[in-house]
Amino acid sequence: NGQEGVDTSLKGSAVCTAQEFVPCPSCTNDDFSNTPHRIAISSDAYGNDLYFVIKNFCDGAKMPLAMVNYATLILVTAGMA
Numbered sequence: 001n002g003q004e005g006v007d008t009s010l011k012g013s014a015v016c017t018a019q020e021f022v023p024c025p026s027c028t029n030d031d032f033s034n035t036p037h038r039i040a041i042s043s044d045a046y047g048n049d050l051y052f053v054i055k056n057f058c059d060g061a062k063m064p065l066a067m068v069n070y071a072t073l074i075l076v077t078a079g080m081a
Contacts, residue, residue: 005017016056016057016058018055018056018057018058019055019057020054020055020057021052021053021054021055022053022054023049023050023051023052024039024051024052025051026037026052027053029041032053038053038054039051040052040053
């Protein structure tokens with residue numbers, strides 16, 4: 001299911017586990033000061049720093065889903081009135 005290591009109560013939720021480190025030549029440590037676990041630094045043969053960051057490959061929110069959620073909110077609100 002692509003969610004190995006995710007707590008059972010969170011499986012199938014908005015937790016995205018499709019992530020991997022990708023090169024980011026323009027990134028710096030300052031860009032990730034609030035989330036240092038999302039950046040890794042290595043060095044090449046010449047001693048230059050190579051930055052890698054975690055990229056999320058999930059789709060995220062899509063407009064059709066947002067519209068369904070909005071319509072549901074309106075119907076529930078109208079039903080409570």
